[in-house]
Amino acid sequence: MADMMKKATRESFGMAVTELAEQNPNVVVLDADLAEATKTVIFKKKFPERFIDCGIAECNMIGIAAGLATCGKIPFAASFAMFSAGRAFEQVRNSVGYPKLNVKIVGSHAGISVGEDGATHQCCEDIALMRTIPGMVVLNPSDHYEMLAAVKAAADHYGPVYIRLGRLAVESFNDPDNGYQFELGKGITLRDGKDITIVATGLMVSEALKAVKALEEEGIDARLINIHTVKPLDTDLIVKAAKETGKILTVEEHNVIGGLGDAVCAALAQECPTPVVKLGVNDCYGHSGPAVDLLKEFGLCADGIVAAVKKML
Missing domain, CATH: 3.40.50.970 (Thiamin diphosphate (ThDP)-binding fold, Pyr/PP domains)
Structure with a gap:
């Protein structure tokens, strides 16, 4: 390991x-x-x-x-x-x-x-x-x-x-000694689930992992996909998840305009129209402050993801 x-x-x-x-x-x-x-x-x-x-x-x-x-x-x-x-x-x-x-x-x-x-x-x-x-x-x-x-x-x-x-x-959570493989344009399903799919990228993936564990304790079965390549997007994996879980929550430390959430919405609008909620920086500027506190303020933390999932369900 x-x-x-x-x-x-x-x-x-x-x-x-x-x-x-x-x-x-x-x-x-x-x-x-x-x-x-x-x-x-x-x-x-x-x-x-x-x-x-x-x-x-x-x-x-x-x-x-x-x-x-x-x-x-x-x-x-x-x-x-x-x-x-x-x-x-x-x-x-x-x-x-x-x-x-x-x-x-x-x-x-x-x-x-x-x-x-x-x-x-x-x-x-x-x-x-x-x-x-x-x-x-x-x-x-x-x-x-x-x-x-x-x-x-x-x-x-x-x-x-x-x-x-x-x-x-x-x-770190990806383990190259235990089956982890990286391929351009291919997302990774970190956890399977049937109630909702969380699609995260970058720093937010580790927070989403914590959120999935917390949701499981409350009886919510969330799928988690790590999108390390935002472009080209793994449309096949996203569409499959949408068909099987029916709801998508995207999570990114980026403006909700033009980032991962919009890429996912564009793909699903064409292939499989599905309810999507975009969790990110909501069309505003950040401000000075400790990084961890700012992430919590913007809901870009495990608790914020849990709250967004519960609201969708």
Whole structure:
């Protein structure tokens, strides 16, 4: 059994991309003066000659990454999600997405769990932005082991990929020594159930696991699906769950507009119209405060998920 640990996925990313570079000399990392925060500093210490600090110039960073990709490199361009996905959106769209270049855009400190940094840095729009770019793969891993697998899968996939990282440490629950497998575009059923399906992504998966256990104690049989790849979405798995349970609750640390919930609703509207409730940041900005307290305030915790399920039922 793999060691179960509590670790922020941003740190797991730094470890993963460094390990990847040991095996693949074409892997390079770019950062925008935030290496300590995004944990690309781990890579920088091991491979200083393959690390480029672009300074506080995220748009230029994406342009450099695009150029490196045309030379056969596999660039991972990292910054806070607000900047790599937000500020540099035009460059991601036109310099990476349009020519279908092999660039991996990395958005750290996503969602309201950024905490005390406040609304300006709590990016709850990045998944929506990246989903709109044709050909872009959007990954939101849920724990340490899923991040390790996601980074490798992103490098193996030729084309633009967006990887979302969290600041807050989260308990690992995926066990690569006990059958866990990662595949781009494929969701994972963590628990079967017949009363309702909870579809969660990223940091919210661990909270949903706690919620499912609490619901079970009250006689509610909830299915739980982990969607680590928001785009392309595992439509088949979602439709199957909708047909078998009849109700869907989506949970994401992101605006309810344009994220996982909207992706699920779009898929079901076309394939299997089903009642869906979207639990997330309800079309508003976050604010400064301790990360755990903010998650509770926004209902993005086990108790909030339990309450949302009970209301649906």
